[in-house]
Amino acid sequence: MIRFEPRAAPSPLLAVTIPMAAAFGSLLIALAILKLTGTPVLSAAGLLVNGAAGSLFALTETLTRATPLILTGLAVTVAFRARLWNIGAEGQLYAGALAAVAVGGGQIDAPAFILIPLICLAGAAAGALLLLGPVLLKARLSVDEVVTTLLLNFIVLLVVQMMLEGPMKDPMGMGWPQSIPILDEAALPRLFAQMRLHAGLLIALAAALGVHLLLGATVLGYEMRAVGGNPAAARFAGIPVDATLAKTALLSGALAGLAGASEVAGLKGYLTADLSPGFGYSGIVVAMLAALNPLAVVPAAIFAAGVFVGADTMSRTLGISNYFADLTVSLALLCVLVGSLFLRYRLRWVGRR
Amino acid sequence: MSGIGEAVLRLEGVGKRFGALVANDAIDLSLHRGEVVALLGENGAGKTTLMNILFGHYVADEGRVMLADAAGAWSELPRGSPQAALAAGIGMVHQHFTLAENLTGLENIILGTQAWYSLRLSRREARKRIAALMRRTGLQADLDLPVDRLGVGERQRLEILKALYRKARILVLDEPTAVLTPQEAEGLFAAVRTLAREGLAVLFISHKLGEVLALTDRLVVLRSGRKVADRPTAGADRALIAQLMVGREVDVARPARAEPGRPVLVLDKVGAGQGRGRLSAIDLTIRAGEIVGIAGVSGNGQATLAELVAGLAQPIEGRMDLLGSGAPANPFEAIARGVGRLSEDRHRDGMVAEMSVAENLIMEQRWSKGVQRFGLIRRDAARDAAKVAIAAFDIRCPGAEAPLRLLSGGNIQKLLLARALAGAPRLILANQPTRGLDVGATVEVHARLRRAALEGAGVLLISEDFDELFALSHRIAVMHGGALTPAVAAQSLDVQTIGLAMAGQPGAVFEAAA
Known part of the structure; x- marks a missing residue:
């Protein structure tokens, strides 16, 4: 019989190796499923790795894809550390993108050094405000934020579609539901010539470092962790729990909104209703894969992005559905959850007698 | 019932290690039908580990648990299976209750004993059985209120009834009287x-030596994971037991004389709270240098009184004066005003288990200059301060950076005391300061509170432990049904008088003081 026993203190080595093993394990399981469909697994795996990291172009594509995932992963990390269950990063991302188009779409004429910060701020502010509502409802009326943030995702997407069909519709878009393009001055600069990788990655990396410092080194981050660890004890010790949750919400929503602004200003140049293939939801997987450690969000996001990008190549070449990427990333979440069990518990074989 | 005196449970050479720590070292223990055995030991002595092995929560590294069935045949209890322990008739009443708070008493008792498809009819049957059980044992509890609306004492009676309802043959009571009046x-x-006369074997875990002497037939003492004594209770006394537990002599101090100064807390016809914990028009004055004890069964308004002082609740009526100003609006203000607070439930309100010892210590001082600068936490300063507190309060832990959940209850309480006393408070709220603590830790907590009072702090002590109330308090008031008797000099009170007042019948002593 197998028994789980709690570990006194999880070893730091396991804390690093278990998420990596979980990521690797999810790939293996996904490939095993591919095998069942009769696909040549070895060449599929080769194509996957090649597509994600086989060339400079592939690498920059992976990093481009990782950029919004780092930001949504951080948004989820910040919220979950304070035990604020923000499932609405997807909606906050779209709110940020909408704000970015509103600011950068030609209403304001300014040089790039003003317009770029402005567009980022607008995106962050929109995301932040969107999450503030559910948190105030939670604080005042105990409304479950899982429900409200999740439902807001659909509402925001509908609002985006309405805007794209109405006030923000691009008159030059030949009838496609896409927004007016942002000004060139509002676009984030590319990092390499001929590559799509843009300065949003630098913003995301800076955000990861910033969140790491905030959580670990500031009183505010300390209060967030205390509220997440035990809200009753935090309140007793004089920490204003509701205000701390509101601050957490502002920061979390801002990070997700920034992801939307960065996608618009760095990659697409305009807004469509398929701007995000679920970056907000994948952010939850990324955050869990990173064990809610802001610095670990970066490699976790790159892994998830690599799976998405590599699976694109693979599916094009072998003719398999690119749902393979969704499958792998979902499996990664399950593997991480199973893995976290091993982090906290030790397996023991108990002999039957 | 026949078979009184027959062995029913045998622990044989049970050993358990956690890394380098030997929690249990080859412990032998037997239980007989009809026998009440006390299991004694300081926090960290290995009692909890041993009970966890008995209940299948842990698997022993060595040794085994043998059980006799009704016919007297011995078999080994399957390892690591709480279900097997329950099925074998081992019942446990935990110190931290394991009741579902949103269910009623009845639902809690029958939880898990009925198939999901069973009908209301079987509930009626269950209610009948529980009623009979209550009549036989005298353990009364409300079966129809959700548990979160019951007091601690009633919840505990439900726990015992739950174990008996499941036909326990062996009953383990962990600190059962911590929440009860003497009556x-x-x-x-x-x-x-x-129950013992009917053949139940009872294992009684307690820190209250008076009860142990009064109730039990045999004493088993653990120290540092080893069994150091297994002897009949007859012939033992408090000093001997304390010495066996601690391994050295313990002296029980008396309250020092107070030189009461200016009032630090004045409650004038204060009403607050609602429901069962409501306070109605209570009067109380605590002066600097004075320890005032509040006796009473929990759930009679003490929680609201504590919340008033801690800044978690405000008066609805009456006048409250705390350190020269009105009721604090929030805990932050209470701390800033100079109130040091120990919460009743240190697990719920005191500690953040996943944060480190140092981080827990700075929680109330996080905005002070010594801990932060420009909103950045000064880690080194916090760690050094933690090291000082660890040494000064004898907090046994793996280090300042270790997560708090690794510490034992007594050491967590010492840490919380260090935190509460850090700002040299002028009023100290000590709510059940030693509940569940062992003799050694209790003595230390008491000494700290006494010294704080000697140095001029007023202390509001809320306790259900008579030894504690008499050991610390200069004056004692009794709370019942949201009303508070006048505080009377402790010398003029005895346990019986307080016990009657706790049941709502304050005697002449209290009336004279009014």
């Missing part, structure tokens, strides 16, 4: 004696 405790003891 209620007497009722519990009577019930335990009745």
Whole structure:
């Protein structure tokens, strides 16, 4: 019989190796499923790795894809550390993108050094405000934020579609539901010539470092962790729990909104209703894969992005559905959850007698 | 019932290690039908580990647990299976209750004993059985209120009834009287004696030596994971038991004389709270240098009184003066005003288990200059301060950076005391300061509170432990049904008088003081 026993203190080595093993394990399981469909697994795996990291172009594509995932992963990390269950990063991302188009779409004429910060701020502010509502409802009326943030995702997407069909519709878009393009001055600069990788990655990396410092080194981050660890004890010790949750919400929503602004200003140049293939939801997987450690969000996001990008190549070449990427990333979440069990518990074989 | 005196449980050479720590070292223990055995030991002595092995929560590294069935045949209890322990008739009443708070008493008792498809009819059957059980044992509890609306004492009676309902043959009581009045405790003891006469084997874990002497037939003492004594209770006394537990002599101090100064807390006809914990028009004055004890069964308004002082609740009526100003609006203000607070439930309100010892220590001082600069936490300063507190308060832990959940209850309480006393408070709220603590830790907590009072702090002590109330308090008031008796000099009170007042019948002593 197998028994789980709690570990006194999880070893730091396991804390690093278990998420990596979980990521690797999810790939293996996904490939095993591919095998069942009769696909040549070895060449599929080769194509996957090649597509994600086989060339400079592939690498920059992976990093481009990782950029919004780092930001949504951080948004989820910040919220979950304070035990604020923000499932609405997807909606906050779209709110940020909408704000970015509103600011950068030609209403304001300014040089790039003003317009770029402005567009980022607008995106962050929109995301932040969107999450503030559910948190105030939670604080005042105990409304479950899982429900409200999740439902807001659909509402925001509908609002985006309405805007794209109405006030923000691009008159030059030949009838496609896409927004007016942002000004060139509002676009984030590319990092390499001929590559799509843009300065949003630098913003995301800076955000990861910033969140790491905030959580670990500031009183505010300390209060967030205390509220997440035990809200009753935090309140007793004089920490204003509701205000701390509101601050957490502002920061979390801002990070997700920034992801939307960065996608618009760095990659697409305009807004469509398929701007995000679920970056907000994948952010939850990324955050869990990173064990809610802001610095670990970066490699976790790159892994998830690599799976998405590599699976694109693979599916094009072998003719398999690119749902393979969704499958792998979902499996990664399950593997991480199973893995976290091993982090906290030790397996023991108990002999039957 | 026949078979009184027959062995029913044998632990044989049970050992358990956690890394380098030997929690249990080859412990032998037997239980007989009709016998009440005390299991004693300081926090960290290995009692909890041993009970966790007995209940299948842990698997022993060595040794085994042998059980006799009704016919007297011995078999080994399957390892690591709480279900097997329950099925074998081992019942446990935990110190931290394991009741579902949103269910009623009845639902809690029958939880898990009925198939999901069973009908209301079987509930009626269950209610009948529980009613009979209550009559036989004298353990009364409301079966129809959700548990979160019941007091601690009633919840505990439900726990015991739950174990008995499941036909326990061996009953483990972990600190059962911590929440009872003397009269209620007497009722519990009577019930335990009745059950023992019927053939139940009882393992009684307690830090209250008076009860141990009064109730039990045999003493088993653990120290540092080893069994150091297994002897009949007859012939033992408090000093001997304390010495066996601690391994050295313990002296029990008396309260120092107070030189009461200016009032630090004045409650004038204060009403607050609602529901069962409501306070109605209570009067109380605590002066600097004075320890005032509040006796009473929990759930009679003490929680609201504590919340008033801690800044978690405000008066609805009456006048409150705390350190020269009105009721604090929030805990932050209470701390800033100079109130040091120990919460009743240190797990719920005191500690953040996943944060480190140092981080927990700075929680109330996080905005002070010594801990932060420009909103950045000064880690080194916090760690050094933690090291000082760890040494000064004898907090046994793996280090300042270790997560708090690794510490034992007594050491967590010492840490919380260090935190509460860090700002040299002028009023100290000590709510059940030693509940569940062992002799050694209790002595240390008491000494700290006494010294704080000597240095001029007023202390509001809320306790259900008579030894504690008499050891610390200069004056004692009794709370019942949201009303508070006048505080009377402790010398003029005895346990019986307080016990009657706790049941709502304040005697002449209290009336004279009014």
